[in-house]
Amino acid sequence: MARFxxxxxxxxxxxxxxxxxxxxxxxxxxxxxKVRIRKLDPYLNVDPGTMSPYQHGEVYxxxxxAETDLDLGHxxxxxxxxxxxxxxxxTGRIYRDIxxxxxxxDYLGATVQVVPxxxxxxxxxxxxxxxxxxxxMICEVGGTVGDIESLPFIEAIRQFRNERGRFDAISIHTTLVPYIAAAGELKTKPTQHSVRELTSLGIQPEIIVCRCEHPLPDNERAKIALFCNVRKEAVIPALDAKSIYAVPAQYHAAGLDAEVLRAFGIENAPAPNMARWDDVMDRLANPEGEVTIGVVGKYVVLPDAxxxxxxxxxxxxxANRVKVNIKWLDAELFEHPEAEVAATLEPxxxxxxxxxxxxxxxxGKIAAVEFARTRNVPYFGICLxxxxxCIEGxxxxxxxxxxxxxEFGQTEEPVVGLITEWMTAEGLQKREAGGDLGGTMxxxxxxxKLTGNSHVASVYGGTDISERHRHRYEVNAHYKDALEQGGLVFSGMSPDGQLPEIVERPDHPWFIGVQFHPELKSKPFDPHPLFASFIEAAVKQSRLV
Incomplete structure (x- = not known):
């Protein structure tokens, strides 16, 4: 039986x-x-699908x-x-269903209330x-304890813990231990007050994780433990790390996983095999070169987008043992008459x-595509x-x-248009212009299916792939012949041959566009082949300039 x-x-x-x-x-x-993680979000949106990236970051x-919170990507x-x-x-999904x-x-005349x-x-x-x-099963609750909207979730967790019993469900509370420069001290009062708030709602945490900019001295850990009713060893310091991929080893060194097992009464647990994460950190810490990738987008001021x-x-x-420097470029900058596209992208x-x-x-994005095509610079186009x-071509x-x-209005040559229907495992899906935005992509x-002799087939090492999509518009297959005569080859199509999935330029060092989002399936210990190949091409490009 799963523990929570x-x-x-x-x-x-x-x-x-x-x-x-x-x-x-x-x-x-x-x-x-065997572990699984869930996210409980207190906001009233049904899902983040209709939320601006500036509000919520990317939609995973x-x-x-499912259109979900970006934490599911982590x-x-x-x-x-x-x-x-x-x-x-x-909360939105829960209230919608209720x-x-x-x-x-369905409630047979009962008064419907928050509890029960x-x-x-x-x-x-x-x-x-x-x-x-x-x-x-790890369940993360979004927001901050004390927020009005999170109260039903905290109450539900209190009930769930009470029903499951002491050794089937535990609580970890994450707090801030700020450093006051003028006093030269870390302050534990915010943590004490936060734990007191959580305890007043019926949940006594077994472990407290303390985010701090400076090492947490033993006497401060002891103070937090005393006032928050936990063992000193269960007060886990969490300092900033050089990379997010260094965090698992950092938490292990601080004793987080050992304390979790102890809280469940699990003894003689196997020692962790950290070889996977040691290799990840070795590749990050010891690059053999570096490349610069220009990302030309519209939400570049917010990296979480x-x-x-x-x-x-x-x-x-x-995958290539190089450091990747990302140069974030606002696509709108390339739309002004005086824009220096070449000077900006040449590095x-x-x-x-x-x-x-x-x-x-x-x-501006089209201008970036043209630069990459005419200058033989590796180009990777994702979704839009x-x-x-395709429009540039x-x-x-x-x-x-x-x-x-x-998508942007009526056009004489609709190379890209709204998908009105497509097949899924559940059958034919249909959409209409002007319909609801949420969940309708x-x-x-x-x-x-990939063309056997294509570049992408060699990158994937096969011709059958499955990738994740999130779009309403699609390249119009009626323009396939015209585009291919111009050198842009359709090397990947939906199994029924109706929807273009991948285009590439065989006469270019590396020019690939994909309708899906390969970034959603990439992992530090298993890089997505398209990104590994793209960076490999960038390494070759770096040796030419």
Whole structure:
């Protein structure tokens, strides 16, 4: 039977609960246990699919088509366990389902209340879809203890812990221990107050993780332990790390995984095998060169908007033992008449145009594609980046000067258009222009067939692939012949041959556009082949300049 670990945060947000959850899962995996991680988000959106990247960062997509919190990306990258629809819940989804039941009369006239109906729904989610051989289920609660919106989740966890018993469910609370420079001291009062708040809601944490900028002295650990009613060894310092991939080893050295096992009463657990993480850190710490990748996007002022992309580029660097320097470039800068596109992009050894929505910056992305094509610089287009590559090719090599996308309005040559229908495992899916935005895209993993003699087939080492999608618009296959005559080859298609998945230029050193999001499946110990190949091409480019 699975044991449950609940992770909450206090004092301030952005303390790294998700990273801690992922690191703990990796450490338990290293000891031979089977682990899964879930995220409970208190916001009222049904999912983050309609939220601006500036509000919430990237939307992480699972194989089964769920639009989820970006922390699930950390979970997958650190554990290699594919996330599922059942691994992320929001207040919005819970209330939507409860109200639907109430309207149907499922509650038989009862007054529907936060307790027990909302809390029961949360508990049902926590305990659902659990594999029989799972050892640990880690549940991270978004937000900060004391927030109004998180109260039903905290109450549900209190009930769940009480129902499951002392050795089946524990709590880890993450807090901040700030350093006051004027006093030259770390202050433990915020942690004490945060734990007191959590305890007042009925949850006594077994372990306290303290984020701090300076080492936490033994006397301060002892003070926190005394006032927060835990063992001193259960007060775990969490200092900033040079890389997120150094965090598992750092938490292991601080005793986090040992304390978790002790809290469950588990003795004689296997020692962790850290070889995987030792290799990852060796590749990060000892690069044999470096490359610069220009990422031309529209959300570049907020790195979390491209979190998986950033990490996938780092993974590609690991595969080639090089450091990847990312040069974030706002696509709008290339749309001004005085824009110096060449001067800005010439220092880059590779150019990547990521996914996105909306017209802003699109012409700047097309300018970046043209530079990469004409200068023989490795180019990687993802989702919208592939579509912009097709529009650039249509305009400049296929003779379709008025090529465009219907995403931005009516166009004489709709090289990119709205997908109105596509096949899924559940059958034919249909969408209409002007319909709801939430959950109405081509989402999740879909198969593709690659041309046998193509560049991408050699990169993947085969012709059958499955990748994750998140898009409403698709390159119009009616323009396939015209684009291919201009040198842009369609080397990957959906199994039914209707939807273009990959384009490439055989006469270019490395020019690939993909409709899907390969960054979502890349891991530090298993870099995605497209990113590994792209960085390899960038290394070759660096030797030419």
């Amino acid at each position: 670990i609940f992770i909450t945060g206090g004092v301030v947000s952005s303390l790294g609960k998700g990273l801690m959850a992922a690191s703990l899962a990796a450490l338990l995996q290293a000891r031979g246990y 997509v699972t194989d089964d088509g 979970y997958e990258r650190f554990t290699g366990v594919p996330a599922r629809q059942s691994d992320n819940i929001t 109200i639907a039941k109430e309207r149907r009369g 109906h909302v809390t029961n729904a949360i508990k049902d989610f926590i305990g659902s879809d659990i594999d029989p051989d799972l050892d640990f 491209y979190k998986s992309l950033t990490e996938a580029l780092v993974h590609g660097g690991m 880059c050894h590779g150019i990547l145009v990521p996914g996105g929505f909306g017209e802003r910056g699109s012409e 980046g592939m579509q912009m590559a 249509a305009r400049n090599t296929a003779g379709l000067a008025k090529a465009g996308t219907t 081509r989402l999740g993993a879909y198969d593709a």
